[in-house]
C-alpha cells in the first residue's frame with residue numbers, strides 16, 4: 001500500500017464513511033484496509049493487564065469474583081496492589097477462587113465476602129460489614 005500523508009487519509013476516511021452505495025475507489029479500499037489494520041494493531045498495543053496503574057491504598061469489591069471476568073478482575077487488581085474483596089454467593093466457590101488467587105498472585109491482599117446480589121437482605125448484610 002502506498003503511504004499517504006495524514007490529511008489525505010482523513011479525506012479518504014471521510015469519503016468512506018459518507019460514501020453512497022457502490023464500489024469503492026482504489027484509494028478508499030486501501031485506506032479502509034489500512035485504517036482497519038492500524039485500529040486493530042492499536043487496540044492490541046493499547047491495553048494489557050500491565051497497563052493497569054498502581055492500585056495501592058484502594059479497596060476493590062469485585063462481584064462474581066469466583067469465576068470468569070470477575071476472577072480475572074480481582075486477580076489483576078490485587079496484582080496491582082489493591083486490597084480486593086471477592087464478593088461471592090457461594091462460600092465454597094469463593095474459597096476455591098481465593099485459594100487460586102493467592103497461588104497466582106502470592107503478594108495479593110484479598111479476602112472473601114459473602115454476597116448474593118439477587119437477595120437484598122444479603123446485599124444489606126454485606127454493606128453493613
Ligand SMILES: NC(=O)c1ccc[n+]([C@@H]2O[C@H](COP(=O)([O-])OP(=O)(O)OC[C@H]3O[C@@H](n4cnc5c(N)ncnc54)[C@H](OP(=O)(O)O)[C@@H]3O)[C@@H](O)[C@H]2O)c1
Pocket residue numbers: 063064065066067068069070087088089090093115116117118119
Ligand atoms: N465472558 C465474556 O466474554 C463476556 C463478554 C462480555 C460480557 N460478559 C458479561 O460479563 C459478566 C460476567 O461474565 P463471565 O463470563 O465472567 O460470567 P461467569 O463466569 O458466568 O461469571 C458470573 C459470576 O457471577 C456470579 N453471580 C451470578 N449470579 C450472582 C448473584 N446473584 N450474586 C453474586 N454473584 C453472582 C457467579 O457466581 P456463581 O459461581 O455463584 O454462579 C459467577 O462468579 C456476565 O454478565 C456476562 O454476560 C461476558
